Amino acid sequence: MTISNGEYVVLNAASAEAASGAEHVTTPVDYDAILLASFGGPEGQDDVIPFLRNVTRGRGIPEERLEEVAHHYRAFGGVSPINDQNRELKAALEAELERRGIDLPVIWGNRNWTPYVRDALTEANERGFTKLIAIGTSAYSSFSSCRQYREDYAIALEETGLGDTMSIDKVRQFFDHPGFVQPFIDGVKQGLADVAAKGFTPEQTHVLFSTHSIPSSDAERSGPASRGFGPEGAYAAQHLAVAEVVMHEAKTVPELVEGADASTGSATEIAWSLVYQSRSGPPSMPWLEPDINDSIAELAGKGIKAVVIVPLGFVSDHMEVKWDLDTEAMETSAEHDVFAVRVPTPGVHAAYVSGLIDLVLERRDGVPVEDRPAMTDLGPWYDVCRPGCCENKRAGFKPALAGVLP
Numbered sequence: 001m002t003i004s005n006g007e008y009v010v011l012n013a014a015s016a017e018a019a020s021g022a023e024h025v026t027t028p029v030d031y032d033a034i035l036l037a038s039f040g041g042p043e044g045q046d047d048v049i050p051f052l053r054n055v056t057r058g059r060g061i062p063e064e065r066l067e068e069v070a071h072h073y074r075a076f077g078g079v080s081p082i083n084d085q086n087r088e089l090k091a092a093l094e095a096e097l098e099r100r101g102i103d104l105p106v107i108w109g110n111r112n113w114t115p116y117v118r119d120a121l122t123e124a125n126e127r128g129f130t131k132l133i134a135i136g137t138s139a140y141s142s143f144s145s146c147r148q149y150r151e152d153y154a155i156a157l158e159e160t161g162l163g164d165t166m167s168i169d170k171v172r173q174f175f176d177h178p179g180f181v182q183p184f185i186d187g188v189k190q191g192l193a194d195v196a197a198k199g200f201t202p203e204q205t206h207v208l209f210s211t212h213s214i215p216s217s218d219a220e221r222s223g224p225a226s227r228g229f230g231p232e233g234a235y236a237a238q239h240l241a242v243a244e245v246v247m248h249e250a251k252t253v254p255e256l257v258e259g260a261d262a263s264t265g266s267a268t269e270i271a272w273s274l275v276y277q278s279r280s281g282p283p284s285m286p287w288l289e290p291d292i293n294d295s296i297a298e299l300a301g302k303g304i305k306a307v308v309i310v311p312l313g314f315v316s317d318h319m320e321v322k323w324d325l326d327t328e329a330m331e332t333s334a335e336h337d338v339f340a341v342r343v344p345t346p347g348v349h350a351a352y353v354s355g356l357i358d359l360v361l362e363r364r365d366g367v368p369v370e371d372r373p374a375m376t377d378l379g380p381w382y383d384v385c386r387p388g389c390c391e392n393k394r395a396g397f398k399p400a401l402a403g404v405l406p
């Protein structure tokens with residue numbers, strides 16, 4: 001394990017190539033297990049507060065916010081839907097691996113609740129595995145969605161004392177991988193069809209792409225600084241690029257969209273925007289905006305009668321989707337007399353499951369970059385993060401896997 005400046009650990013089976021500055025690793029690696037890494041969530045009322053303390057340790061989240069979020073979990077019996085979703089995803093990945101005749105076990109570990117990443121590493125070690133490839137259930141670049149996972153892998157290697165014998169690589173952030181994007185395209189097509197079936201015209205309709213708000217300072221530092229993504233960083237740029245692709249693809253089924261011209265495949269332009277949800281820091285701290293609820297109210301004032309809500313930042317129907325979208329945003333829509341449909345998350349959509357396996361094989365086989373699928377020109381994203389990528393000064397520097405040394 002190499003720790004430099006207390007910041008990066010370069011530790012992966014293709015580390016020589018990564019350390020030399022390559023953005024994509026094309027050295028094949030004989031992985032022996034997949035680490036399915038996720039957020040984790042409580043499994044009963046007694047878990048709620050300890051879970052929230054795990055999530056927010058050292059993050060300056062106000063006590064009132066914790067109580068509010070605890071209430072969301074309490075309303076669901078203290079059980080987060082995320083764990084069952086990960087059990088289903090694990091089973092679906094195993095079935096897809098078996099179908100393709102690939103002998104790679106999947107071991108599940110979470111960042112914030114049991115089974116923890118460290119438990120997964122202990123299990124991998126007991127079963128004799130030393131070369132892991134991690135899939136994090138998070139598609140975009142930011143501290144919370146990428147770097148924190150990389151830090152937690154490094155911390156777990158240290159905690160278990162496996163740092164010298166076990167390596168962990170991670171698949172690239174997959175925001176623009178067709179496996180992740182296809183379910184949203186299907187969902188938006190269906191959502192637009194539902195809205196049209198209710199008699200709303202394209203002019204009365206608006207598509208809201210919603211993702212987790214993050215502190216503006218995290219957004220600014222998301223992705224490699226050298227690429228100049230602007231004040232909202234790679235995080236916002238990636239979401240905007242994917243939303244554009246989804247709108248473009250969803251419009252090419254003209255019969256589903258009123259006002260479509262079947263001869264050209266073009267539909268009357270349906271307006272869309274990127275909005276944010278689930279803000280949690282103190283009000284004094286800037287986070288990405290606008291909030292989805294504010295947008296719904298504003299759109300209603302401008303004559304919009306129907307919204308298609310696309311949970312673009314989320315891989316499954318976990319608490320942020322169930323509460324902040326299906327409960328709160330739906331209530332806001334009803335209050336403003338706006339008809340709302342919420343598009344499904346990828347969940348265990350066949351394209352998503354198979355795409356995640358493709359991402360593993362891409363690394364196992366060292367697929368050249370030009371053969372890696374990506375639906376926006378921002379990708380295919382890096383296999384190894386650039387120096388300073390998604391760093392978080394508030395949280396303090398910590399070692400992180402799968403990055404290059406500064």
Ligand SMILES: CC1=C(CCC(=O)O)c2cc3nc(cc4[nH]c(cc5[nH]c(cc1n2)c(C)c5CCC(=O)O)c(CCC(=O)O)c4C)C(CCC(=O)O)=C3C
Pocket residue numbers: 039040041042052055056059061065066069080081082137138139142144145212213214215278279280281313317318319320
């Ligand atoms: C970008 C992003 C994702 C998407 C990427 C990914 O999928 O990982 C995500 C996912 C999730 N976030 C989740 C839950 C929570 N997130 C919190 C807090 C925070 N999230 C943040 C960002 C993100 N979060 C941030 C910047 C904070 C503030 C604290 C900090 O600066 O670190 C808090 C504390 C209370 C609160 O502040 O709301 C909770 C309970 C769950 C589980 C849901 C379930 O149980 O079903 C999931 C999947």
Ligand SMILES: [Fe+2]
Pocket residue numbers: 212
């Ligand atoms: Fe979160």
